[in-house]
Amino acid sequence: MASPLTLIEPPAPTGGPALPQNVEAEAALLGALMIDNRLAEDIQLKLRPDHFFEPLHGRVYESILKLVDRNMIASPVTLRPMFEADEEMRELGGPSYLAQLTGSGAAVIGARDFADQVYELALLRSLIGVGREMVENALDTSDQVDPRGQIEAAESALYRVAEEGGGEGSVKTFAQATRMAVAMAEKALNTGGGLSGITTGLDSVNAKTGGLHHSDLLILAGRPGMGKTALATNIAFNTAQRYVRDMEDGIAAEKSAGAGVAFFSLEMSADQLATRILAEQSGISSENLRMGKISQQDFRNLARAAAELESLPLYIDDTPALTIAALRTRARRLKRQKGIGFIVVDYLQLLQGSGKSSSDNRVQEISEISRGLKTLAKELNLPVLALSQLSRAVEQREDKRPQLSDLRESGSIEQDADIVLFVYREEYYIASREPKRPLAEDSAKVHDDYDEWGREMQRAAGLSELIIAKQRHGATGKVKLRFESNITRFSDYVEDSYLPEARG
Numbered sequence: 001m002a003s004p005l006t007l008i009e010p011p012a013p014t015g016g017p018a019l020p021q022n023v024e025a026e027a028a029l030l031g032a033l034m035i036d037n038r039l040a041e042d043i044q045l046k047l048r049p050d051h052f053f054e055p056l057h058g059r060v061y062e063s064i065l066k067l068v069d070r071n072m073i074a075s076p077v078t079l080r081p082m083f084e085a086d087e088e089m090r091e092l093g094g095p096s097y098l099a100q101l102t103g104s105g106a107a108v109i110g111a112r113d114f115a116d117q118v119y120e121l122a123l124l125r126s127l128i129g130v131g132r133e134m135v136e137n138a139l140d141t142s143d144q145v146d147p148r149g150q151i152e153a154a155e156s157a158l159y160r161v162a163e164e165g166g167g168e169g170s171v172k173t174f175a176q177a178t179r180m181a182v183a184m185a186e187k188a189l190n191t192g193g194g195l196s197g198i199t200t201g202l203d204s205v206n207a208k209t210g211g212l213h214h215s216d217l218l219i220l221a222g223r224p225g226m227g228k229t230a231l232a233t234n235i236a237f238n239t240a241q242r243y244v245r246d247m248e249d250g251i252a253a254e255k256s257a258g259a260g261v262a263f264f265s266l267e268m269s270a271d272q273l274a275t276r277i278l279a280e281q282s283g284i285s286s287e288n289l290r291m292g293k294i295s296q297q298d299f300r301n302l303a304r305a306a307a308e309l310e311s312l313p314l315y316i317d318d319t320p321a322l323t324i325a326a327l328r329t330r331a332r333r334l335k336r337q338k339g340i341g342f343i344v345v346d347y348l349q350l351l352q353g354s355g356k357s358s359s360d361n362r363v364q365e366i367s368e369i370s371r372g373l374k375t376l377a378k379e380l381n382l383p384v385l386a387l388s389q390l391s392r393a394v395e396q397r398e399d400k401r402p403q404l405s406d407l408r409e410s411g412s413i414e415q416d417a418d419i420v421l422f423v424y425r426e427e428y429y430i431a432s433r434e435p436k437r438p439l440a441e442d443s444a445k446v447h448d449d450y451d452e453w454g455r456e457m458q459r460a461a462g463l464s465e466l467i468i469a470k471q472r473h474g475a476t477g478k479v480k481l482r483f484e485s486n487i488t489r490f491s492d493y494v495e496d497s498y499l500p501e502a503r504g
Contacts, residue, residue: 056086076101208468221406343384343385
């Protein structure tokens with residue numbers, strides 16, 4: 001008959017309630033693992049040595065995993081040499097304690113339940129630790145106190161506790177991965193073909209990219225005046241609107257081609273962005289809206305558009321000078337509270353790094369920010385669209401179409417991005433070359449030059465190119481779009497030859 005197990009006594013509480021723990025469950029789990037090493041395959045995906053309340057149990061568990069990893073049998077006999085000199089083990093009678101742990105073979109049946117309980121109690125202790133640290137930091141009234149920083153750090157710590165153990169989902173069997181791929185193909189089929197991700201609202205762009213895919217970092221870049229923010233705003237609105245429509249049609253959230261959107265606007269204020277969206281939806285020039293140059297009918301259209309947009313799941317954060325850490329904290333909160341499925345950042349260069357590298361090297365800071373955005377996309381399993389500036393090198397070339405080498409300040413943006421998009425409007429550059437308006441007495445050449453410029457403007461008017469310079473999921477290329485500058489709206493371009501013929 002096995003000798004009774006001498007358990008470690010939990011430490012007596014000092015000035016407060018005892019921490020949540022179950023030393024008996026830890027002992028039973030270790031015994032089960034030594035009896036059946038195969039249990040370690042599943043349990044180690046979730047449970048780490050530091051999850052054990054009793055440090056000795058954590059060390060025994062770690063030693064079991066080391067032996068199993070080397071394809072060796074982990075038993076009291078093979079573990080014995082590792083604990084000959086262990087002081088805490090000696091107090092319990094030496095390595096014979098390991099044999100006592102295996103005393104109850106019945107523990108094998110409930111091993112996974114024991115593992116779950118050890119894990120959950122560890123989470124509770126982590127939560128208590130976060131709470132204590134929050135209280136201690138909040139009581140600190142030194143000169144360096146930073147309440148907002150403390151709030152962000154506390155949210156980050158709480159999110160880590162909430163996501164603890166998420167690593168078990170990162171290793172998938174091929175069968176699981178295949179099922180996910182088939183589900184993505186089914187979604188593309190059900191949405192009319194070509195759309196396996198979240199819609200951009202632009203069919204020609206969806207056809208080239210398959211939509212916006214989970215865990216992707218998309219970079220949308222262009223020179224000032226090209227319409228980067230306008231396109232990002234259009235896509236954000238289209239995505240949120242599609243989500244509302246799918247919900248009304250009874251489509252499950254996971255099968256929807258839309259999503260709730262978090263728009264981090266570091267350049268424009270929330271009301272400026274709202275004005276753009278209202279202009280686009282009501283068909284009223286955003287300039288006229290700002291200046292109040294609207295008729296009563298225009299105002300009725302505006303009120304109707306505003307009422308329709310009230311329920312839109314589009315959340316705008318216009319906090320200036322956000323750090324990448326603060327943005328990630330806020331994004332996690334919006335994912336948890338609002339269930340967002342798409343993030344837009346306008347724009348990348350206005351974000352700040354952690355502060356360690358920012359003063360030393362701007363390139364390193366941009367690298368930290370782009371890596372942080374890619375990590376955020378993977379962590380929250382949603383697409384992140386980040387706008388980016390381009391260097392002035394574009395202006396020095398005869399062909400003003402952007403290239404990957406024009407991405408400003410860091411090659412890491414190109415490296416971290418899954419898709420790189422450039423907005424290019426030839427009309428902008430033709431307009432900037434406008435010659436002097438000819439007078440009646442000017443030469444024929446002056447008149448011809450101006451007429452030639454007018455024909456060029458007419459040809460390029462309202463046309464835009466979305467250049468797909470990099471795409472991990474498919475081919476690169478160009479997509480022609482129509483741009484209505486007065487209401488800042490991009491739409492699919494339709495060739496005149498495809499328009500229905502006018503009948504007399």
